[in-house]
Amino acid sequence: MAILVDADTRVLCQGMTGWAGTHHTALMMDYGTCVVAGVTPGKGGRHHLNVPVFDRVAPAVAATGANASMIFVPPAHAAAAMIEAIEAGIGLVVAVTERVPVMDMVRVRAALKGSRTRLVGPNSQGILAPGLAKIGVMGTGAERPGSVGIVSRSASLTTEVVDQITRAGLGQSTTVGVGGDPIHGIGMAECLDLFFADPDTEAVVLIGELGGTEEQEAAEFLQSTGLKKPVIAYLAGRHAPPERRMGHAGTITLHGRGDVVAKTAALRAAGVTVVSGAHRVGETVRQVLGAAAR
Amino acid sequence: MNLHEFQAKDILARYGLMSPGGAVAITPEEAEAVARRLGSPMIAVKAQVHAGGRGKAGGVRLVTSPHAAREAAAEMLGRKLVTAQTGPEGRIVRRVFVETGLASARDLNLAVLVDRTLGELVVLGSPEGGEDLEERALKGELKLERLPLGTGATPRHDEALAFAARLGLTGAEGAALAGIVDGLRRAFVELDASLIEINPLALTEDGRLVAFDAKMVIDDNALFRQPELAALRDDEEADPIEVQAQHHQLNYVRLDGDIGLVVNGAGLGLATLDLLREAQGRPANFMDIRTTAKSQHIAYGFGLLFDNPAVKAILVNIHGGGMQPCDTVVEGLGMAARRSGRTIPIVARLAGNNADFARSRFVNFGLPIVECPDMWTAATRAVAIARHGR
Numbered sequence: 213m214a215i216l217v218d219a220d221t222r223v224l225c226q227g228m229t230g231w232a233g234t235h236h237t238a239l240m241m242d243y244g245t246c247v248v249a250g251v252t253p254g255k256g257g258r259h260h261l262n263v264p265v266f267d268r269v270a271p272a273v274a275a276t277g278a279n280a281s282m283i284f285v286p287p288a289h290a291a292a293a294m295i296e297a298i299e300a301g302i303g304l305v306v307a308v309t310e311r312v313p314v315m316d317m318v319r320v321r322a323a324l325k326g327s328r329t330r331l332v333g334p335n336s337q338g339i340l341a342p343g344l345a346k347i348g349v350m351g352t353g354a355e356r357p358g359s360v361g362i363v364s365r366s367a368s369l370t371t372e373v374v375d376q377i378t379r380a381g382l383g384q385s386t387t388v389g390v391g392g393d394p395i396h397g398i399g400m401a402e403c404l405d406l407f408f409a410d411p412d413t414e415a416v417v418l419i420g421e422l423g424g425t426e427e428q429e430a431a432e433f434l435q436s437t438g439l440k441k442p443v444i445a446y447l448a449g450r451h452a453p454p455e456r457r458m459g460h461a462g463t464i465t466l467h468g469r470g471d472v473v474a475k476t477a478a479l480r481a482a483g484v485t486v487v488s489g490a491h492r493v494g495e496t497v498r499q500v501l502g503a504a505a506r
Numbered sequence: 507m508n509l510h511e512f513q514a515k516d517i518l519a520r521y522g523l524m525s526p527g528g529a530v531a532i533t534p535e536e537a538e539a540v541a542r543r544l545g546s547p548m549i550a551v552k553a554q555v556h557a558g559g560r561g562k563a564g565g566v567r568l569v570t571s572p573h574a575a576r577e578a579a580a581e582m583l584g585r586k587l588v589t590a591q592t593g594p595e596g597r598i599v600r601r602v603f604v605e606t607g608l609a610s611a612r613d614l615n616l617a618v619l620v621d622r623t624l625g626e627l628v629v630l631g632s633p634e635g636g637e638d639l640e641e642r643a644l645k646g647e648l649k650l651e652r653l654p655l656g657t658g659a660t661p662r663h664d665e666a667l668a669f670a671a672r673l674g675l676t677g678a679e680g681a682a683l684a685g686i687v688d689g690l691r692r693a694f695v696e697l698d699a700s701l702i703e704i705n706p707l708a709l710t711e712d713g714r715l716v717a718f719d720a721k722m723v724i725d726d727n728a729l730f731r732q733p734e735l736a737a738l739r740d741d742e743e744a745d746p747i748e749v750q751a752q753h754h755q756l757n758y759v760r761l762d763g764d765i766g767l768v769v770n771g772a773g774l775g776l777a778t779l780d781l782l783r784e785a786q787g788r789p790a791n792f793m794d795i796r797t798t799a800k801s802q803h804i805a806y807g808f809g810l811l812f813d814n815p816a817v818k819a820i821l822v823n824i825h826g827g828g829m830q831p832c833d834t835v836v837e838g839l840g841m842a843a844r845r846s847g848r849t850i851p852i853v854a855r856l857a858g859n860n861a862d863f864a865r866s867r868f869v870n871f872g873l874p875i876v877e878c879p880d881m882w883t884a885a886t887r888a889v890a891i892a893r894h895g896r
Contacts (some may be wrong), residue, residue, distance in 0.1 A: 368771020
């Protein structure tokens with residue numbers, strides 16, 4: 213199986229009728245994802261991509277039984293869309309939108325407290341469970357159903373690592389992009405927890421980068437629960453100049469905080485195999501799983 | 507987006523934060539005139555650049571006469587200021603802030619920011635000021651006091667007073683600090699800040715709390731709803747090439763090496779930069795093509811590399827994904843190469859969406875390509891070519 217999604221996942225798309233929403237929703241449908249509704253205020257009552265469109269999330273949920281939401285809403289309204297989905301009680305919300313204001317994400321995080329929603333993103337490529345469902349904007353073709361879970365802060369490195377794992381003769385159970393922004397929903401530690409509980413995941417690849425302390429929090433989680441399955445990590449940005457934003461908003465190091473050396477040390481201390489070159493992830497996973505099988 | 511000290515103090519004054527008072531000068535004569543007008547026995551002349559560590563680098567001078575203020579300004583204006591945060595290239599000082607010099611009985615430090623882990627606003631404070639507080643706090647030499655603010659609501663008065671007491675301020679001084687904290691909180695929320703730092707916040711001999719320095723960073727993602735603040739952007743402080751690249755959907759950071767680097771995706775870009783360094787190569791830049799970039803934007807990005815005389819080889823690492831296939835990038839490269847006319851060896855690693863189509867486009871453009879099957883091979887080839895020409 214997979215984490216976060218399963219055969220009963222029914223997706224509604226907020227912002228489906230725009231260009232990006234239409235394009236990516238169609239690709240998700242082609243992949244076999246069960247998309248049941250779209251939500252665009254002012255366009256309720258129509259049909260788009262052969263599914264009904266609603267003005268609001270709650271009636272869409274009531275009418276279609278949607279239990280997941282994909283958000284393509286532009287930055288100025290993305291947080292309101294997330295909060296609407298959270299208040300409608302949707303269990304999984306995936307936000308692709310880039311450049312959501314930080315204060316808006318503070319309000320979203322407050323709305324998440326005590327709710328039953330897991331938020332993935334924003335600024336995430338989404339979730340891919342090969343052969344089962346795609347809720348996101350990632351390219352497909354290189355993935356194979358398999359036993360390696362991937363949790364990542366980077367969409368491009370996820371694409372790369374999926375390809376390497378497939379070429380190593382393995383496959384993926386689920387890939388999750390936690391997003392490149394400093395304030396986001398589900399984190400690496402929570403994904404590790406889900407992968408450890410998933411019977412079909414045998415090993416987890418963690419893809420981190422400089423900035424923040426999320427990898428250290430994942431290491432603390434592993435220290436407290438123990439390494440229930442092999443975890444292989446790659447961390448980008450060892451040689452990046454400090455105090456510069458390197459593409460992602462979350463990648464600024466301040467005075468040594470969030471640097472890759474500290475993250476590497478924390479993960480190694482928790483028993484994680486940290487790969488030093490991004491080209492060697494697939495091969496390392498195969499070695500680790502081979503060693504575990506013997 | 508960084509604000510200058512004088513801008514931050516001006517804005518925060520509206521939220522009740524007192525500062526010594528002064529004005530900006532762009533010539534030594536103006537600096538002297540401002541100092542004369544202030545009429546203070548002590549005057550601070552402060553370089554206005556977007557970098558911390560000015561004090562240690564000679565960017566802040568205390569003088570005792572308008573004439574000396576003029577001389578201090580003359581020594582700063584138009585010169586490069588190199589601080590621990592500017593990098594070796596430094597920043598040209600285009601303005602000085604001439605401010606009344608006050609004596610401090612005690613320095614404190616106050617900052618409002620978003621705690622990434624909790625996703626909440628927090629005020630951090632310490633009963634000391636200084637330029638290296640963060641390092642000292644990390645080393646455990648200094649305890650930063652915390653006042654959590656959740657989504658930015660007014661803190662409870664007793665909690666704010668208790669926070670002030672932990673910074674050593676009680677009675678009227680404690681109440682004054684609580685007032686300042688609430689003002690900074692309101693400014694943070696209303697203005698979409700991502701950092702407000704008052705370091706030092708001075709307690710003067712007569713018991714007033716005055717901001718000697720102020721740093722304020724505005725969330726770039728929120729500038730669309732903060733037009734007044736967006737207008738304060740000082741593009742002279744940013745690298746003009748990086749600013750232009752942003753307008754072309756590219757995240758570009760100038761570095762000082764000889765290998766031009768183009769990658770689609772921030773994480774893959776960082777990973778490729780790491781491999782280049784591991785292979786003893788020297789990248790000339792970091793360039794992440796955003797998913798929103800079209801081929802003409804990408805052509806602009808490659809043009810930056812063709813225009814950089816230091817670049818001896820270009821390393822292209824593209825993993826075509828759902829938002830951007832490989833051929834779009836190659837099309838941009840071909841356009842730039844034709845425009846430039848300069849021939850630079852190109853090492854390419856192409857994988858994923860439309861990689862084969864991209865290869866055929868390389869041939870059509872007649873570009874001198876060395877194609878490599880993986881990132882490490884590509885990085886080592888690029889280093890060899892930059893060093894030995896092959």
